[in-house]
Amino acid sequence: MLAYLETFGCQANERDSETIQGMLQQMGYEMTHEPSLAQLILFNTCSIREKAEQKVFSRLGTLKKLKEEKPGLIIGLCGCMAQEKDMIPQLRRRCPYVDLVIGTHRLHRLPAMIRNIQGGLGFQSDIAETCEIIEDLPAIRPFPFKALINITYGCNNFCTYCIVPYVRGRERSRSLEAILEESRRRVAEGALEIMYLGQNVNAYGRDLEDSRASFDRLLQEADKLDGLQRIRYMTSHPRDFKESMIDTIAASSKISHHFHLPVQSGSDTILQRMNRGYTRERYLELVHSIRNKIPNATLTTDIIVGFPGETEADFMDTLHLAETVVYDAAFTFMYSPRQGTPAASMPDQIPLKEKKERLHQLMETQAAISLKRHQAMQGQTVQVLAETYSSGILTGRSEGSQLVHFPGPENGAGKFYCVKITEPQTFLLKGEIL
Ligand code: SF4
Incomplete structure (x- = not known):
């Protein structure tokens, strides 16, 4: 039996997918990269942004024909989308060929639910919220x-x-x-x-x-x-x-020595509306303390532009904060309303055009800062744990979590290397093994 699993979103989902694969292996499934060959297709989903959700619906849409051709195919949805209020009726309406919906708290029940479907019991769902933490589930x-x-x-x-x-x-x-x-x-x-x-x-x-x-x-x-x-x-x-x-x-x-400190906004008014629990000043104190105690620290962040009520002055506060902190990298997003959250019904939603302009301006500013930070590393040596190999190039992360590319052996992933930085770029560092 073959199973296809697609993972969306953050590392928590990646970790859950390791467990899903472990349980499927115990059931006798082997993993495939080709959905059309699989008897079981699972999407481990993310609902942090609407776009991620639309992507899952569109992927599910492509499976309708496959399900008609292979009626025994089991299609399931896990992860954060599964847990959303009203998701099950929505799925039943839009994709009635989905057989299984399993919530983030109930992963351990996946094998039993698959067996129930194989035994002819029809659509299965379990999205109960529990506080219980199940230890020692298998994992790949x-x-x-x-x-x-x-x-x-x-x-x-x-x-x-x-x-x-x-x-x-x-x-x-x-x-x-x-x-x-x-x-x-x-x-x-x-x-x-x-x-x-x-x-x-x-x-x-x-x-x-x-x-x-x-x-x-x-x-x-x-x-x-x-x-x-x-x-x-x-x-x-x-x-x-x-x-x-x-x-x-x-x-x-x-x-x-990598500090990922999501600031989200540089404006106190917006931070308060976001319920972030800190002020711009407190955040900058934290940054100052880190830089003071760990001079080689790398700092990265997440920033949302176009939060409801964000004025031009609020946005400028964010831009200036990015310039003050001098982040090594920033993950920047346009605010996207998520149904059921307080911000989705706040007044003064920002028009898409404005959000796009602010995002563009922030990305340009940050790209220049990142490039400057990286250029300062020219000739320096970093310790890199190589994770992947492709066409003669190893890719890994430095101790500061920077992405580093360098020529290396095909079997070189999974080892540490001393790499001298020879070509710093905006989003990555290129180098050579010392
Ligand atoms: S800290 Fe805030 S942004 Fe992060 S997961 Fe919790 S609620 Fe979401």
């Missing part, structure tokens, strides 16, 4: 040298534009022991790098009775693991980034 790891490890699920922040708390539920932390045990196991299996995942990693442990469980503590314990060479994490919330964490990172030779 596409990159054995790189371990994605969940530390928290869900989010309590309710930023007014974001759908995550509604589709991923409230914040739930795994126990410190479970995370460290998984970390030890993955390192023993050959992982050189660990990426700890959560919607707000800095909040790790807040919901646990164990007073020892904090993100700081987790990093300190992971830092002691023999054989582990690099620790990364995603995503930080600037409000919860404590001074002690900067100290822990500064004192470690394994924890990446």
Whole structure:
């Protein structure tokens, strides 16, 4: 039996897809890259932006004919879209040939639901919200040298534009022991790098009775693991980034000096409307402290332009903040209303034309800053963990999480290299092995 799985969105979904593949393998499925050959097709979806959702609907649309030709084909939807309010009736109406909808809290039930469909029980859905964390589900790891490890699920922040708390539920932390045990196991299996995942990693442990469980503590314990060479994490919330964490990172030779601090806006008015919980000043203090304690830190961010009510002056505040911080890179987005979030019904929605103009201006400004930052690295040496190989070129990430391309051997992925930067570009660094 062959299964096709397509993953949309963030690393949390990528990690869930590892588990989905592990469960499918135990059921006897092999994975294929060709949907037309598969007996089971799953989409692990993202609902952070409307565009991502439209893409999934369009992909589902292309499967209608295939389903008519192969009535035994099972088509399923998992991930954040599955968890959205009213998604099941919408899917039943628009794509009645979808057989299975499984929510983000219920992944462990996937094999039973597939068996039910195979046994003729028809459409299956389970989107129940639970607080339970199921440990030790099987997983297939596409990159054995790189371990994605969940530390928290869900989010309590309710930023007014974001759908995550509604589709991923409230914040739930795994126990410190479970995370460290998984970390030890993955390192023993050959992982050189660990990426700890959560919607707000800095909040790790807040919901646990164990007073020892904090993100700081987790990093300190992971830092002691023999054989582990690099620790990364995603995503930080600037409000919860404590001074002690900067100290822990500064004192470690394994924890990446990359700080991804999503600012979203440089205007206090907009930050407040977004419910971000920090001011521009507080954010800049955090940046100052990081740069002060870790001079070689790389800083990246996420920025939304065109949030409801954003004036030209608010946008200028954002532009100036980007220039003040001098980010190495910024992921920039136009505000896209998500149904069910408070911002979607706020007054003063910004016209698309204006949003596009602001986005363009911000991207141009940031591109010039990124290029300058990268040019300053000409001739420097960085440590790169190569992840992929294609046509003579290895691609990996530096300790500052910059994308680096360099010529290398075909079997070179999964190893660290000292790379001298010879050709810095806006979005990547080119170099050669020393
Ligand atoms: S912190 Fe805000 S933006 Fe991030 S997942 Fe939580 S609600 Fe969404």
